[in-house]
Amino acid sequence: MSHPDARTLAPAAQAEKRRIAVAMRKDGVSFVEIGRTLGVHYMTVSKWWDAFRAGGVDALAPRKRGPAVGAHRRLTPRQEQAIRRAITDTTPDQRTLPFALWTRAAIVELIERKFGTALPVRTMGHYLQRWGFTAQKPIKRAYEQRPEAIAAWLETEYPRIQRQAVVEGAEISWGAETSLSTSDPRGRGFAPRGRTPVRPVLS
Numbered sequence: 341m342s343h344p345d346a347r348t349l350a351p352a353a354q355a356e357k358r359r360i361a362v363a364m365r366k367d368g369v370s371f372v373e374i375g376r377t378l379g380v381h382y383m384t385v386s387k388w389w390d391a392f393r394a395g396g397v398d399a400l401a402p403r404k405r406g407p408a409v410g411a412h413r414r415l416t417p418r419q420e421q422a423i424r425r426a427i428t429d430t431t432p433d434q435r436t437l438p439f440a441l442w443t444r445a446a447i448v449e450l451i452e453r454k455f456g457t458a459l460p461v462r463t464m465g466h467y468l469q470r471w472g473f474t475a476q477k478p479i480k481r482a483y484e485q486r487p488e489a490i491a492a493w494l495e496t497e498y499p500r501i502q503r504q505a506v507v508e509g510a511e512i513s514w515g516a517e518t519s520l521s522t523s524d525p526r527g528r529g530f531a532p533r534g535r536t537p538v539r540p541v542l543s
Contacts, residue, residue: 351402358388358400365389414463419455424471426450428532441478441529441537444468468530475528478537 357378364374371389375382391399415423432439432446437453439446444464452458459467468474505512531537 355400355402358392361385361388362392362400414457414459415451415455415467419451419457420467420471422454423447423451424473426454427473427530428535441527442531443527443529447530472533473530474533476531476536478527478529 357380361374361378361380364377365371365385369377371382371385374385378385388400413420426435427442427447432442432450435450435453437446437449439449444461447468448459448461448464451464501512504510529537
């Protein structure tokens with residue numbers, strides 16, 4: 341007679357069967373009869389009974405299936421934290437890596453340099469997903485850009501130009517170098533969700 345695999349049952353259902361089996365065994369019912377009643381193999385009942393005798397009622401409780409959280413991770417929590425900080429606070433060129441953005445390949449190389457651990461690119465994708473990092477189009481920022489100087493010019497110099505234009509009846513025109521492209525030359529880089537990566541460029 342074939343029996344269903346008890347491992348296919350929900351954890352709560354498994355635990356209930358184990359409790360019933362132990363109660364029946366305490367009443368002197370044989371393993372074979374218990375197995376027939378519960379629809380499991382008698383050897384399964386025997387294992388439940390052995391577990392109860394060794395660990396008591398706690399051994400009958402539902403157990404979470406699958407490997408323990410982090411069981412197959414190649415990086416320690418401290419190493420993961422260091423890599424997340426590096427991706428968030430620095431760019432690949434600052435780490436002397438030949439990449440413009442933090443791609444999976446760039447992060448894999450960073451990890452190998454820093455910790456001597458080689459990870460497949462696909463595995464790196466799983467880490468990034470778990471960390472909440474997404475592939476995003478970067479914003480461009482000139483290497484020589486000086487935010488403080490720009491702010492000062494907008495607050496002092498430009499208002500002076502506006503006043504002079506009013507006095508002279510002149511118009512202020514803005515010009516910028518523009519170009520069109522059918523492709524996106526920026527690429528994509530990984531960064532925390534909602535925090536757009538920056539790609540420094542020469543202006």
